[in-house]
Amino acid sequence: MKDFKPYYAVIFTSTQTENVEGYNAMAQKMEDLAKQQEGFIIIDMAREAVGITVSYWRSLEAIKALKQNSEHLIAQQKGKQQWYSWYNTRICKVEREYEVGEK
Amino acid sequence: MKDFKPYYAVIFTSTQTENVEGYNAMAQKMEDLAKQQEGFIIIDMAREAVGITVSYWRSLEAIKALKQNSEHLIAQQKGKQQWYSWYNTRICKVEREYEVGEK
Numbered sequence: 001m002k003d004f005k006p007y008y009a010v011i012f013t014s015t016q017t018e019n020v021e022g023y024n025a026m027a028q029k030m031e032d033l034a035k036q037q038e039g040f041i042i043i044d045m046a047r048e049a050v051g052i053t054v055s056y057w058r059s060l061e062a063i064k065a066l067k068q069n070s071e072h073l074i075a076q077q078k079g080k081q082q083w084y085s086w087y088n089t090r091i092c093k094v095e096r097e098y099e100v101g102e103k
Numbered sequence: 104m105k106d107f108k109p110y111y112a113v114i115f116t117s118t119q120t121e122n123v124e125g126y127n128a129m130a131q132k133m134e135d136l137a138k139q140q141e142g143f144i145i146i147d148m149a150r151e152a153v154g155i156t157v158s159y160w161r162s163l164e165a166i167k168a169l170k171q172n173s174e175h176l177i178a179q180q181k182g183k184q185q186w187y188s189w190y191n192t193r194i195c196k197v198e199r200e201y202e203v204g205e206k
Binding site: 009011013015044045046047048049050051052054080084085086087088089090091092093094095096097098099100101102103 | 112147148150152153154155188189191192195196197199200201202205206
């Protein structure tokens, strides 16, 4: 892929507590917030024993802007206090990509 | 994290066909294979509308070795032909990480 431009992935992995009241509404709100941000590319998520949400971004600046968003900070606080027993956030640079078929 | 050493993530995102016969056994085999490889760190996976599997590795060489493993090549071929309607593999460099709580 000679025109491949590196971009960034935020891998958010989590396990939930039993008290997930309000979680779904906030998760939807955070997804909508991400999609409105400049530099957003796409988001994928799935949850079984662990939840994995991966959002993709054009730049580190775009990720920083999301992180500093006040609504995002409130959700993060609530997540720490109530919804998540554990979470990990990794900021990654996507260096190569292969795709087969159509989504 | 002053002792943070960059490592690598392979993000495998997929949608399945309706013909998933043999898939679970092969998925388990591939997970076991990854865990035996030198340079393997950890693997997380979850599936809902899309499946997301993220494996973490000490080096690009370790990822290359897995990719070239003959059992992995067979699984890949079978995945293309039968199990997946679409998939995407991204090789990423993990540059930063934040963790809260215990997994």
